[in-house]
Amino acid sequence: xxxxxxxxxxxxxxxxxxxxxxxxxxxxxxxxxxxxxxxxxxxxxxxxxxxxxxxxxxxxxxxxxxxxxxxxxxxxxxxxxxxxxxxxxxxxxxxxxxxxxxxxxxxxxxxxxxxxxxxxxxxxxxxxxxxxxxxxxxxxxxxxxxxxxxxxxxxxxxxxxxxxxxxxxxxxxxxxxxxxxxxxxxxxxxxxxxxxxxxxxxxxxxxxxxxxxxxxxxxxxxxxxxxxxxxxxxxxxxxxxxxxxxxxxxxxxxxxxxxxxxxxxxxxxxxxxxxxxxxxxxxxxxxxxxxxxxxxxxxxxx
Numbered sequence: 567x568x569x570x571x572x573x574x575x576x577x578x579x580x581x582x583x584x585x586x587x588x589x590x591x592x593x594x595x596x597x598x599x600x601x602x603x604x605x606x607x608x609x610x611x612x613x614x615x616x617x618x619x620x621x622x623x624x625x626x627x628x629x630x631x632x633x634x635x636x637x638x639x640x641x642x643x644x645x646x647x648x649x650x651x652x653x654x655x656x657x658x659x660x661x662x663x664x665x666x667x668x669x670x671x672x673x674x675x676x677x678x679x680x681x682x683x684x685x686x687x688x689x690x691x692x693x694x695x696x697x698x699x700x701x702x703x704x705x706x707x708x709x710x711x712x713x714x715x716x717x718x719x720x721x722x723x724x725x726x727x728x729x730x731x732x733x734x735x736x737x738x739x740x741x742x743x744x745x746x747x748x749x750x751x752x753x754x755x756x757x758x759x760x761x762x763x764x765x766x767x768x769x770x771x772x773x774x775x776x777x778x779x780x781x782x783x784x785x786x787x788x789x790x791x792x793x794x795x796x797x798x799x800x801x802x803x804x805x806x807x808x809x810x811x812x813x814x815x816x817x818x819x820x821x822x823x824x825x826x827x828x829x830x831x832x833x834x835x836x837x838x839x840x841x842x843x844x845x846x847x848x849x850x851x852x853x854x855x856x857x858x859x860x861x862x863x864x865x866x867x868x
Contacts, residue, residue, distance in 0.1 A: 568706045568708075569833070571708065572708060572709040572710075573709075573829050573830055573833045573834075574826065574829070575708060575709045575710040575714070576709045576825075576829045576832075576833075577822075577825040577826035577827070577828065577829030577830065578710075578718060578822060578825060578826070579709075579710065579714040579717060579718065579825070580825035580828065580829060581805075581821045581822035581823065581824060581825020581826060582714075582717050582718045582720075582721040582821065582822070582825070583717060583776060583779065583780050583798065583821075583825075584798070584801045584802050584804075584805040584820075584821035584824055584825055585721050585725070585802075585805060585817055585818040585820070585821030585822060586720070586721055586724065586772060586773075586775055586776035586779065586780075586802070586821075587605065587606075587609070587772075587773065587776045587798050587799060587801070587802025587803075587805070587806075587821075588802045588803070588805040588806035588809065588817035588818070588820060588821050589721075589724060589725065589728065589772045589814055589817045589818070590602075590605050590609075590769040590770070590772040590773040590776065590802070591605055591769070591802060591803060591806045591811075591817070592806050592811055592812075592813065592814055592816075592817045593728070593765055593768050593769035593772060593814075594765060594766060594769045595745075595806075595811045595812075596732070596741060596742065596745055596765065596811075596812065597741045597742075597744060597745050597761065597762055597764070597765025597766070597768075597769075598645075598649065598666075598744075598745060598762050598765060598766070599745050600649070600666045600667055600670065601667050601670070601803070601811075602670045602766075602769065603667070603670040603671045603674055603799065603803075604644065604670040604671070604673035604674040604677065605670075605769065605773050605799060605802070606674060606773075606795045606796060606798060606799035607673065607674040607675075607676075607677030607678055607795075608637060608640050608641060608644070608677065608770050608773050608774070609637070609773035609774060609776055609777035609795060609798070610677065610678065610681065610777060610788075610790070610792065610795045611636075611637075611640060611677055611681060612633045612634070612636050612637035612640060612770070612773065612774030612777055612778070613633060613692075613774065613777035613778055613781055613788060614681060614685060614690075614788065615632060615633055615636045616629040616630060616632060616633030616636075616692070616774070616777075616778050617629070617690050617692055617781075617788060619632045619633070620692060620693075626692070626693070626694075626695035626782075627695065629692075629778070630695075630775070630778050633774045633775075633777070633778050634771045634774045634775055634778075635771070636774065637770040637771045637772075637773055637774025637775075637777075638767040638768070638770045638771040638774075639767070639770070640770050641766040641767045641768075641769055641770025641771070641773075642763050642764075642766055642767040642770070644673065644766060644770075645762060645763045645765075645766040645767075646763060648669060648673065649666055649669075649762070649766070650759060650762075652665055652666045652669055653666065678790050678791070679790075681790040682790040682791075685790070687789060687790055687791070689788065689789045690788040690789070691781075691788060692778070692781045692782045692788065693782060694713045694782040695713070695716070695782070696711075696712040696713050696716060697711055697712045697713065698711045698712075698713040698714075698782070699711055713782060716779070717779050720775060720779060721818060721821075722818075724772060724775065725814055725815060725817075725818045728768070728772075728814050729814045729815060732814065737761075737764070740756045740761045741761055741764070741765050743756055744756060744758045744761045744762055744765075745762075745765075776798060776802075777795065777798075780794060780795075780798060781794070800844075801821075801824060801828075801844060802821070804820075804824060804844055804845070804847070804848045805817060805820035805821035805823075805824045806820060807820070807848060807851070807852070807858060808820035808823060808824060808847065808848060808851045808858060808859060809821070809823075809858050809859055809860055810857055810858025810859060810860040811858065812857070812858070812860075813858070813860040815860060816858055816859060816860035819859055819860060820858070820859065823847075823859075824844060824847065827843060827844075827847055828840050828843065828844060831843045
């Protein structure tokens with residue numbers, strides 16, 4: 567009974583982390599129609615900035631705020647310095663729509679390499695801001711702690727806040743219009759370049775939150791070659807596709823579903839099958855619902 571309950575709780579916590587990265591990927595996709603594979607590098611860089619703030623001020627909460635702001639700034643800079651140039655130069659040709667995506671893979675390598683050069687490869691660690699000791703019920707310790715409660719709460723808050731922005735505000739309408747019909751949006755008075763930069767900034771902030779919450783919760787430390795951030799990108803991307811790249815709610819649903827499936831596989835089958843099962847779930851969803859569990863039409867309203 568408690569093993570089943572712990573498996574579900576582990577799946578929810580892991581899925582919440584995947585959801586944060588999926589939200590970041592969906593934000594860029596919805597505003598620019600680009601899958602940003604550099605998101606893991608951006609999250610890693612923002613987390614390193616947060617770590618440096620902790621070293622100086624000994625406050626996780628100040629570091630979290632600084633990391634989120636830094637993540638937004640990094641995202642905005644990437645769009646201004648790289649993506650705008652690529653979009654202006656790659657409007658025709660066989661790889662016109664693919665060039666920005668390929669560029670994000672190169673940016674991922676550059677960011678990781680730059681961190682290694684300037685900050686070194688020494689593994690660092692971030693102490694949890696709240697207890698990571700599981701709650702106790704009837705003498706049994708649950709795999710759910712105040713830290714994990716914080717992670718799940720942060721995901722719910724971000725999902726609701728960002729969904730509200732996309733659904734109920736003029737900024738959300740401008741973000742969608744800039745992605746689907748930039749020329750028409752310009753004729754309507756929308757500053758497409760600035761709006762796209764805002765989308766990248768929001769995604770960078772969400773990725774930074776994922777990194778700052780993942781590092782104290784993960785088994786490994788913080789390093790340029792951190793496996794946790796690589797897994798975060800892979801599982802976050804799978805979660806985004808499963809839920810539907812058009813929907814923030816779908817990103818959370820996909821993340822939680824993936825987290826639960828992998829938790830059950832890890833507990834009751836074998837840890838060596840986690841990657842295989844993750845991609846099997848992705849293929850199954852794509853075969854049955856190519857637009858994701860929450861389809862494109864519903865995704866635009868989410």
